[in-house]
Amino acid sequence: MPVIDVHNVSKIYNPETIPVYAVNNVHLHLERGEFTALVGPSGSGKTTLLNIIGGLDAPTEGQVVINGTDITRLTPNQLIQFRLHNIGFVFQSFNLIPVLTARENVEFIMLLQGAPKAERERRVNELMAAVGLSDKMDVRPAQLSGGQQQRVAVARALASKPQFILADEPTANLDSHSATNLLDMMAQLNRDEGMTFIFSTHDARVIERARRVITLVDGSIASDTASVDVAAGHK
Amino acid sequence: MMLLLLAWRNLWRNPNRSLITMASVWCAVVLAIAMSSLQKGVFDHLVANVVSFYTGYVQVHRVGYHSEQTLENSFLLTDSIQNAVLSSPGVASVTPRLEAFALASTGEKTKGCLVTGIAPESEDRVTRLRSKVVAGEYSGDSSQRILIAEGLAGRLQTGVGDTVILLGQGYYGATAAGKYAVGGILHFGSPDLNDQLVFLPLALAQHWLDAPGLATTLVVSPGRPADTEANAALLRAALPADFETLTWQEMMPDIYEHIQTDTASGAIILAVLYLLISFGIFATLLMMLAERQREFGMLVALGMKKWQLARMVMFESVFITLTGCLLGILVSIPLVWWLNRHPIRFGGEIAEIYERFGFEAVFPASLAPSIFWNQAIAVLVIGLLLSSYPVIKVLYLKPVEAMQA
Secondary structure: OOOEEEEEEEEEEOOOOOOEEEEEEEEEEEOOOOEEEEEOOOOOOHHHHHHHHOOOOOOOEEEEEEOOEEHHHOOHHHHHHHHHHHEEEEOOOOOOOOOOOHHHHHHHHHHHHOOOHHHHHHHHHHHHHHOOOHHHOOOOHHHOOHHHHHHHHHHHHHHOOOOEEEEEOOOOOOOHHHHHHHHHHHHHHHHHHOOEEEEEOOOHHHHHHOOEEEEEEOOEEEEEEEOHHHHHHHO | OHHHHHHHHHHOOOHHHHHHHHHHHHHHHHHHHHHHHHHHHHHHHHHHHHHHHHHOOEEEEEOOOOOOOOHHHOEEOOHHHHHHHHOOOOEEEEEEEEEEEEEEEEOOEEEEEEEEEEOHHHHHHHHOHHHHEEEEOOOOOOOOOEEEEHHHHHHHOOOOOOEEEEEEEOHHHOEEEEEEEEEEEEOOOOHHHHOOEEEEEHHHHHHHOOOOOEEOEEEEEEOOHHHHHHHHHHHHHHOOOOEEEEEHHHHOHHHHHHHHHHHHHHHHHHHHHHHHHHHHHHHHHHHHHHHOHHHHHHHHHHOOOHHHHHHHHHHHHHHHHHHHHHHHHHHHHHHHHHHHHOOEEOOHHHHHHHHHOOOOOEEOOOOOHHHHHHHHHHHHHHHHHHHHHHHHHHHOOOHHHHHHO
């Protein structure tokens, strides 16, 4: 069973007057363990689609089924709860809570989940080590580089033990070296732990590494290609 | 706990702004406490001067005495009536009086006065009369001497050991005339009382007025002055129907109304003060809200419930107001203590106005803890009320729109 099933989803702005199709009749299946990039020019609808998959935005038509749950039928409060336990997010910017340290930012999501203290501590240590920032535990975001902040955001996304991680332009504000490091780390998490990553991106470095690239044009899927070599390597 | 920590740290994102807002709250609280404590101090002083030093908090008379204060409205002072009053809940002590207006005369000087027959020991328990003696001695129950207020003594040019003639109307129109030695001089804070009071032991007064065994008043001292109304209500229920029970507010409505009016105007001034700082706090909260739209959107996207976010915003508002308030209270305590120890003393016209009400124009600040708590509660309520707008905004927040803000 696909982890994410998008059935004929459309997002239409101004449906009564001049309809604008941000997402137009998208049909999509995403399997566990994918490392997929949603690409396309600005305004093509990739962030809107990512928001709909993440339950942050509601489609005008269609269904989004995640692990058997149709999230378009959930109430706003149920959606918040669903996101907390099933979906990890990495945003382009404004990712971390500036008044919390790196450790507290990662722990925050587990606090919301009501995880016990011992488990929180153990997992924070594991995740900070996994993203290579064990020495930056007690540093606030303002004292971290952009790349380090995104790594903390990935650690936080993983902390909730999600079904998949949605990353909206995660490398957009990073220099080349930081972007490469971040993508290496994400690819490793995907390879070693089978974590599903879905990116919305313009970045060629992300597209190069993706094993599946879905191209959106004017809200519709123009192409959906899998990299045979990488897919074969993954098997 | 997490929300409290987040709220507290959020306050210090822009320390200058938070400190300025807290300073405005601090300033308002110091002003409010100083004003309230001075106002309450004035009223406490007034009550202490006029009420507790003579009138008492509650009086019991025969029905009709309050409207027509003559000996014909006196009553037979029995143990049963005194015991009925004493056994009423909340009553700490009681003392009888026999009051009559008279002329006091020495040599060429004559002046109108209020002659009061008292039981010196119980009178002292109720009104601490002994503490008012500035010359001579306080009377015993069987004394044949009188006590005279300092102002009246001055006008009569008399002193301890001199003789004063009292001339009045006794029971059922009998002439009351007597010649008494002055045993002590009393000082009252209230110029009104200081100019007209004469005290005789009760038995001597009854003899002078030809009113054996009679009294006009029972002065009742409640255990807690704040419970005066409640105690008076219990007394009314407990005493026979031919007795009336009056609180000091009923006996001196002009003073009570003055206190009420002044309290109301003080409350309006405080409300204006708090309204002004509320705008400042609200502006700060609006700025905080506008600056953090994206962050709020991100938090809800991650899975933070909106009511958790709303509580965090509410805590921030309460922290900013309560911190300013607590600092204000800390500064106010020594200030009010100093104003209590060094009361403001007015002269001239202001003094005359207050003397017309019968008390000295001295303003010692009150140290009542309620003044401080009231400000804390008022500021807490303001903080909660002001947080309602950001709380509503948070509850209606749409994460995608907020993150695009």
